[in-house]
Amino acid sequence: MKILVAEDDELMLKMLEFRLRKDGHEVIVTHDGREALAKINELVPDLVITDIMMPFLSGLEIIGAVKKSYPNTMPVIIISGMGQESVVLEAFQLGADDYITKPFSPNELSVRVKRFDKAIIL
Amino acid sequence: MLLIKLFMLSAFFISLHTLGVIILVFTNLMVCLLIFMLIYMYFRAKREKNQTNYKLISDLLVRKAVFYDGLMLPETLIPVTKRVKKLIDNKDFRNRLTDELVLAKKNITGTSAENIKHLYQQLNLEKYALQLLKSRYWHIKAKAIQELSLMELKEYEFELYPFANNKNELVRMEAQVALVQFNGFEGLLFLDDITYSVSEWQQIKLLQKLSNLPPLLISVDKWLRSSNTSVVIFALKLVRSYHRFELHDAVLQCLDHPDPIVRLQAINCFSEIYTDETSIHLISRFWREGLKHQLAIIKALQNIGSENDNPFLLTLLHNDNYEMKLFAARAIARSGKKGLASLNDYGTYDNKLNDIIIQVKGELAA
Numbered sequence: 001m002k003i004l005v006a007e008d009d010e011l012m013l014k015m016l017e018f019r020l021r022k023d024g025h026e027v028i029v030t031h032d033g034r035e036a037l038a039k040i041n042e043l044v045p046d047l048v049i050t051d052i053m054m055p056f057l058s059g060l061e062i063i064g065a066v067k068k069s070y071p072n073t074m075p076v077i078i079i080s081g082m083g084q085e086s087v088v089l090e091a092f093q094l095g096a097d098d099y100i101t102k103p104f105s106p107n108e109l110s111v112r113v114k115r116f117d118k119a120i121i122l
Numbered sequence: 123m124l125l126i127k128l129f130m131l132s133a134f135f136i137s138l139h140t141l142g143v144i145i146l147v148f149t150n151l152m153v154c155l156l157i158f159m160l161i162y163m164y165f166r167a168k169r170e171k172n173q174t175n176y177k178l179i180s181d182l183l184v185r186k187a188v189f190y191d192g193l194m195l196p197e198t199l200i201p202v203t204k205r206v207k208k209l210i211d212n213k214d215f216r217n218r219l220t221d222e223l224v225l226a227k228k229n230i231t232g233t234s235a236e237n238i239k240h241l242y243q244q245l246n247l248e249k250y251a252l253q254l255l256k257s258r259y260w261h262i263k264a265k266a267i268q269e270l271s272l273m274e275l276k277e278y279e280f281e282l283y284p285f286a287n288n289k290n291e292l293v294r295m296e297a298q299v300a301l302v303q304f305n306g307f308e309g310l311l312f313l314d315d316i317t318y319s320v321s322e323w324q325q326i327k328l329l330q331k332l333s334n335l336p337p338l339l340i341s342v343d344k345w346l347r348s349s350n351t352s353v354v355i356f357a358l359k360l361v362r363s364y365h366r367f368e369l370h371d372a373v374l375q376c377l378d379h380p381d382p383i384v385r386l387q388a389i390n391c392f393s394e395i396y397t398d399e400t401s402i403h404l405i406s407r408f409w410r411e412g413l414k415h416q417l418a419i420i421k422a423l424q425n426i427g428s429e430n431d432n433p434f435l436l437t438l439l440h441n442d443n444y445e446m447k448l449f450a451a452r453a454i455a456r457s458g459k460k461g462l463a464s465l466n467d468y469g470t471y472d473n474k475l476n477d478i479i480i481q482v483k484g485e486l487a488a
Contacts, residue, residue: 011181011225014185015184
């Protein structure tokens, strides 16, 4: 599965990339919202994993753009911080498909990603 | 004539000599500056190269720990090269690695987080954090406390305990949060000894930290009698948040506290914990208080009052203060059918009051 990860924290980005590659996915890494949106339109990934708080464009704006251009074909998982419940609700209203809260277990992320992999295979 | 010529000639040679000296001095200065710049640039480049290397090694180590699949027994060691073991003595590398481990621990849970902690301890990094606790700079102390807390090293709680009453507010805050992180509600025992004030912000932080834990019935009543006003206020917040009805009478005593903020907090507390007689106690103190506290009392009566309070509340409908009238009308309306009926009968020439009554009835109907 081709997965785009948008995360401004370098260490987190590397860890996500490493884990997803280990699970056999093709990973596109982006460091901010603007770069993420450009790569989404250029490379059309199967799944987007995005942080909410990012420079230039927030995760919410990415969800809005993805759901407008690729409705029902490109799932989005958001990564939120603790205490961002209201933002998570807003993300779901915009069409986010799943969310994971920091701190999280890489294994949990792996399982959540697999769910979308199965959906694509089916 | 000859003398003048001789004088001019000597003056010429002297100025030529001076010029030569000046040029020589400047040339030397330039050479020195150049050498200094070259040395500086060399060390800077070396330092940058080292930093890049340290970052690379730290990243690899953190990644190795996060995704380590081996069985994690206390005696298990995550494979670490000899070079890394040697580098731990280097302050720059150690700081970089510690920062990355702390950052990873903040964002990760489960086995990976346990592995991060395991690596931190395996490399004896807590030894350095404990040394930093002795620093004379508050920010270094605060960072070290935060580090030990994030790594969940409960075994050092006794080392951290004295910092909960440190003269520096930020050191204090970190230590208090760490104690709650280690022991949950029981970590609040530092409130027994604290002499410094617990700031409003710190109280919010502690309550937020506690909100993620299962409630535990700890002894709060001694804090309600503390000589530290901020401790009493915090204890009242705990009583209110965790509905500690058994402490009703202890809270009642806080209504006579000399500090007005404590009294206000106690009044607010009675919105959540109350008995049939709470409103009588509040009303008996009403005229002793200022406007802010009076409004808080009527607001509390909106939630806990009964029809018995209506004679008192009806007198407030003629008060000059608009908020007082509105809150009193609300309290009467919410006290029951009789209250609403008495409000209906309260036809008056006061247009403002009539508007309030209409508004309150509308709120009830909604």
